[in-house]
Each structure stands twice: as C-alpha cells, then as structure tokens.
Amino acid sequence: xxxxxxxxxxxxxxxxxxxxxxxxxxxxxxxxxxxxxxxxxxxxxxxxxxxxxxxxxxxxxxxxxxxxxxxxxxxxxxxxxxxxxxxxxxxxxxxxxxxxxxxxxxxxxxxxxxxxxxxxxxxxxxxxx
Numbered sequence: 001x002x003x004x005x006x007x008x009x010x011x012x013x014x015x016x017x018x019x020x021x022x023x024x025x026x027x028x029x030x031x032x033x034x035x036x037x038x039x040x041x042x043x044x045x046x047x048x049x050x051x052x053x054x055x056x057x058x059x060x061x062x063x064x065x066x067x068x069x070x071x072x073x074x075x076x077x078x079x080x081x082x083x084x085x086x087x088x089x090x091x092x093x094x095x096x097x098x099x100x101x102x103x104x105x106x107x108x109x110x111x112x113x114x115x116x117x118x119x120x121x122x123x124x125x126x127x128x129x
Contacts, residue, residue, distance in 0.1 A: 001049055012038035016033075019031025024102060025094065029087055029091060032084070032087065036084075039076065040080075043069050043073050047065060047067075055070065
C-alpha cells in the first residue's frame with residue numbers, strides 16, 4: 001500500500017513539474033494543481049495509512065489515526081483552491097492584455113491591445129497628436 005501511494009505522489013509530482021515547465025499558462029495552472037494534490041496526498045500519508053481506526057484516542061480502541069495530517073490537508077485544500085482561483089484570474093487577465101497565453105517566449109512580446117476608451121474628444125493610442 002505504501003509503495004502504491006509513494007508511486008502516485010511521485011507520478012503526480014513529476015507530471016506537475018513537467019507541466020510547470022511548459023510555455024503556456026493553462027498547463028502551468030494544471031501543473032500547480034497537480035503539485036498541490038501530490039503534497040496533499042503526501043501530508044495525508046504521513047498520518048499512517050490505517051483502516052477502520054478512530055481519529056481520537058479511546059480506552060476501548062485498539063489504535064487510532066493521527067488527526068493532525070487530516071486537518072492539515074483540509075486547510076491545504078482550501079488554500080490551494082483560493083490560490084488556483086487567483087492564478088486563473090491573473091492568467092485570464094494576462095491573456096486579454098497580451099493577446100497570447102505564452103509564458104516567456106517571443107510570442108509573448110506581442111503589442112498590447114489598443115485602449116478601449118471610446119469617450120469623445122480624447123486621443124486614442126494610434127491617433128496623431
């Protein structure tokens with residue numbers, strides 16, 4: 001069981017790092033999500049993988065499961081959800097401003113979109129002064 005969990009954490013970490021090194025924003029976001037999932041599974045596995053054990057110590061219980069990793073994973077899930085939402089909004093805004101979702105290539109140096117200010121009497125970016 002431990003080998004299977006360790007292999008899963010390793011595979012998710014490898015896929016997450018691979019996607020982080022891609023040249024587009026969407027794979028980077030998916031890579032960050034995979035890394036956070038790998039960390040969550042690793043934290044959960046640190047609490048010993050046991051079945052049918054209570055999370056608290058009782059006099060009649062044969063053993064118990066450590067509740068601290070479970071609390072850490074719940075907290076990490078909430079934080080990673082908020083950070084993923086923030087990163088998606090930032091990536092969407094960067095795509096709308098630059099016109100491309102390239103992270104760091106020649107394609108990312110495209111001219112920014114023209115100003116959308118249509119108030120009369122104000123010069124636009126391309127107008128002669």
